[in-house]
Amino acid sequence: MEVYEKYGLNKVINASGKMTILGVSKVRPSVFEAQQIGGENFFEMSDLLEKTGDYLAKLLKSESATITSSASAGIALSVAALIGQGDEYHLYHPYTDRMTKRDIIMPKGHNVNYGTGVDVMVEQGGGKVIEAGFANECTPKQIEIEITEKTAALLYIKSHHTVQKSMLSIEEMVAIAKKYDLPLIIDAAAEEDLFKYIEAGADLVVYSGGKAIEGPSSGLVVGKKEYIRWIQLQNKGLGRSMKVGKDNILGLVAAIESYLSDGSESGDSMKERLAPFVSQLNKINGLTSQVVQDPAGRDIFRAEIKIDHKEKTALEVVKDLKVGPLAIYTRDYQANNGKIEFDIRQVTTDEMNEIVKKLMIILGED
Numbered sequence: 001m002e003v004y005e006k007y008g009l010n011k012v013i014n015a016s017g018k019m020t021i022l023g024v025s026k027v028r029p030s031v032f033e034a035q036q037i038g039g040e041n042f043f044e045m046s047d048l049l050e051k052t053g054d055y056l057a058k059l060l061k062s063e064s065a066t067i068t069s070s071a072s073a074g075i076a077l078s079v080a081a082l083i084g085q086g087d088e089y090h091l092y093h094p095y096t097d098r099m100t101k102r103d104i105i106m107p108k109g110h111n112v113n114y115g116t117g118v119d120v121m122v123e124q125g126g127g128k129v130i131e132a133g134f135a136n137e138c139t140p141k142q143i144e145i146e147i148t149e150k151t152a153a154l155l156y157i158k159s160h161h162t163v164q165k166s167m168l169s170i171e172e173m174v175a176i177a178k179k180y181d182l183p184l185i186i187d188a189a190a191e192e193d194l195f196k197y198i199e200a201g202a203d204l205v206v207y208s209g210g211k212a213i214e215g216p217s218s219g220l221v222v223g224k225k226e227y228i229r230w231i232q233l234q235n236k237g238l239g240r241s242m243k244v245g246k247d248n249i250l251g252l253v254a255a256i257e258s259y260l261s262d263g264s265e266s267g268d269s270m271k272e273r274l275a276p277f278v279s280q281l282n283k284i285n286g287l288t289s290q291v292v293q294d295p296a297g298r299d300i301f302r303a304e305i306k307i308d309h310k311e312k313t314a315l316e317v318v319k320d321l322k323v324g325p326l327a328i329y330t331r332d333y334q335a336n337n338g339k340i341e342f343d344i345r346q347v348t349t350d351e352m353n354e355i356v357k358k359l360m361i362i363l364g365e366d
């Protein structure tokens with residue numbers, strides 16, 4: 001492919017699993033096709049944004065939804081929306097002191113750096129971060145004592161980045177929001193469950209398009225109809241600098257559709273795709289191959305090869321596979337025991353054929 005030649009890069013087949021150093025995951029063909037349709041056509045953009053949002057809301061069993069340029073934009077726009085509440089003066093003067101409710105209360109241990117600080121995004125939306133509790137503790141009471149007539153919303157970050165110990169639960173945060181009649185935003189950027197937090201009673205839930213959903217660079221906010229309308233209104237104000245393109249709007253919808261229908265690939269599907277690969281591998285002299293399950297017992301199956309070759313050890317094969325211009329990355333934890341595994345979750349049939357070809361060359365069978 002041209003891009004590899006243009007920049008002098010190795011083409012990579014990722015048979016090692018979901019590895020950030022290789023680019024985590026690739027978008028599915030359905031996503032790419034949707035992006036192309038987006039790129040090649042015109043739309044009435046506000047209509048496109050509203051109607052894709054309505055469509056996603058139905059899929060996600062939420063009152064309403066809207067696509068954003070990222071989860072970060074989702075946080076900033078949610079904050080701006082809940083401060084402005086549809087007010088036109090606020091729209092054109094987002095940081096005006098005419099709006100007196102700007103406080104966004106969150107547990108101190110949730111104000112983390114995920115690449116940027118959560119507080120940076122809250123402030124971009126015009127919010128003032130009020131950290132409740134301590135770095136290592138936040139009780140419901142500690143949230144409640146921060147609530148004043150200046151409070152605009154509560155914010156809860158559901159993430160492995162946050163302090164996990166001694167933090168109030170989502171259910172407890174929901175109960176406080178209900179008790180004081182305040183909106184609750186949950187940042188669930190990297191979470192896998194697209195239903196759970198709305199069901200739990202959050203008013204707005206923010207997701208990243210490029211993480212669990214494996215979509216293009218984008219974000220998603222689901223929640224209450226009126227709040228989502230206020231977020232969309234922000235596109236005529238500070239949301240303009242966070243514009244999301246038509247290609248990624250359509251791409252994210254396609255990614256969510258396939259994420260919901262296929263989820264992550266099932267073990268049965270992996271076994272089915274592995275069968276022809278393993279039988280091709282077994283035709284190569286100097287190795288034997290079989291399907292093995294993930295040692296931790298997860299629903300993941302891989303092709304294992306055991307190297308028994310007069311010249312090459314498994315460690316040498318692993319090294320040779322990584323040599324460009326076609327660099328093949330494997331799971332090599334057991335290579336010193338003569339075994340190499342291929343994780344095919346990010347590998348196509350064509351790429352499996354390329355792996356077989358390269359192994360034949362390495363083992364001198366061309």
Ligand SMILES: *Cc1c(COP(=O)(O)O)cnc(C)c1O
Pocket residue numbers: 069070071072073114157158159161187188189190207208209210218219
């Ligand atoms: C990744 C992440 C974000 C930001 O997501 P983007 O779509 O990259 O903006 C926000 N919050 C948390 C907790 C994250 O992990």
